[in-house]
Amino acid sequence: MDSVSVSSPQDGARLESRRTRILDAAEKLFAEHGYDGVTLRAIAREADVDVALANYHFGRKHELFEATFMRRAELLNRWRIRALDEAIASAAPEAPSVRAIMDAYLYPLLHGPHLSDPAWRSYYALVAYVNNSTEWGGKLMSRFFNPMVDRFIDALRKALPNAPEEALFWGYHCLSGALTLAFAQTGRLDKLSGGVCSSEDLEAAYTHIVAFVTAGFEQINLSVE
Amino acid sequence: MDSVSVSSPQDGARLESRRTRILDAAEKLFAEHGYDGVTLRAIAREADVDVALANYHFGRKHELFEATFMRRAELLNRWRIRALDEAIASAAPEAPSVRAIMDAYLYPLLHGPHLSDPAWRSYYALVAYVNNSTEWGGKLMSRFFNPMVDRFIDALRKALPNAPEEALFWGYHCLSGALTLAFAQTGRLDKLSGGVCSSEDLEAAYTHIVAFVTAGFEQINLSVE
DNA sequence: GCTAGGCTTCAACAATTGTTGAATGGGGCA
């Protein structure tokens, strides 16, 4: 596929420009309002493009959505896998600690070129939307992310040899939920904390989530089953 | 308001029946497809009722949504507050433990009359949808749940005297996210675990989430800031 | 029995939806 050109047009001048502009607009709007809350005309307006062009490039609406979702998913998977491999390598021959695994899972989200990139923030909100949606959202998540997640769970299994299988998966579920809500950036935390915390402060989110879920996972190993 | 009659019609025979049937249908469909994914006609069809009747009873579409959301929110708040008060009373004069607080927060969700009630499950999925939605969802959550959440955070503050404010709120954020995702019942965990876990097994969710987030909160108190 | 009034239905509205097929543009290649 052509998802290589996430941030850089690749060939003929600006041949792709309209196409990627549509993707960018779709990413932003889908993240804000969900699939059904966005019309193709709104996307076209945001991208400053004719309505029919979205259909021409991506086919049906749900295909545009999937293309938007997929575009950065591969990047993310690659970065996470690499971080995990590095953690494994630097801990060898021991298994990496839970903390190191959590770092590998969360660090690439924030410490790339994209912490300051609003498009990536939109994408995270889009993932949050998909992860919590009941219908084909779950299938999308599984299709694109499960192989990567499997590797992380495998690492956790080695780091927590006493943990029952079930608890590992529920632990990941907690991690995923916490992450998802943080990335949805609903602004609810701001109001709840009276300004002490900011939903947009993903750096702080990273710090606190890592500490929280690390303890959550380590407890699994200790509890008597 | 009339949100007292959640599961039982109160007065004139079946005067409320069509009205509550609309609420029930809206609850189910909004939970499954989100706000924009549901049409008033679909709700009317599900409730076996004329289209115009929803407008007659609830006004505009977003007012129907809010009515649906609010109906059970008050119940839920009452149960949780009561559970928290009991935990405080039975621990007095000490502050209740983190574990006891988490129990008070989570127990009422599952151990009422409604673990087997599919309507309550729909409602939980609806809350999950609202909690993660970017637009007015956050405002709805804040409006209906924040006072109750404030009380729980206050209890946590006393149970974790060394915890910095910021960490308390981010901890709650993790808890809320984990809970939300579990209640969305996306079925993703089933596939990921290869059948070991079931998204529909809310009892198991309860057990694992309580253990996970209790450890997550307790770690806050230990870490040197 | 009659009437008032809330509940329910019917029919229709203007606006908007995703999608399409034909027409237009323009650049590369023969």
Add this chain to the structure above:
DNA sequence: TGCCCCATTCAACAATTGTTGAAGCCTAGC
């Protein structure tokens, strides 16, 4: 120059959207 192919625009489609106002039903009170 002329031709072809790709990207883009234009105009329109049938279907569906939320919402409304007028008309019918049905029970409670007189």
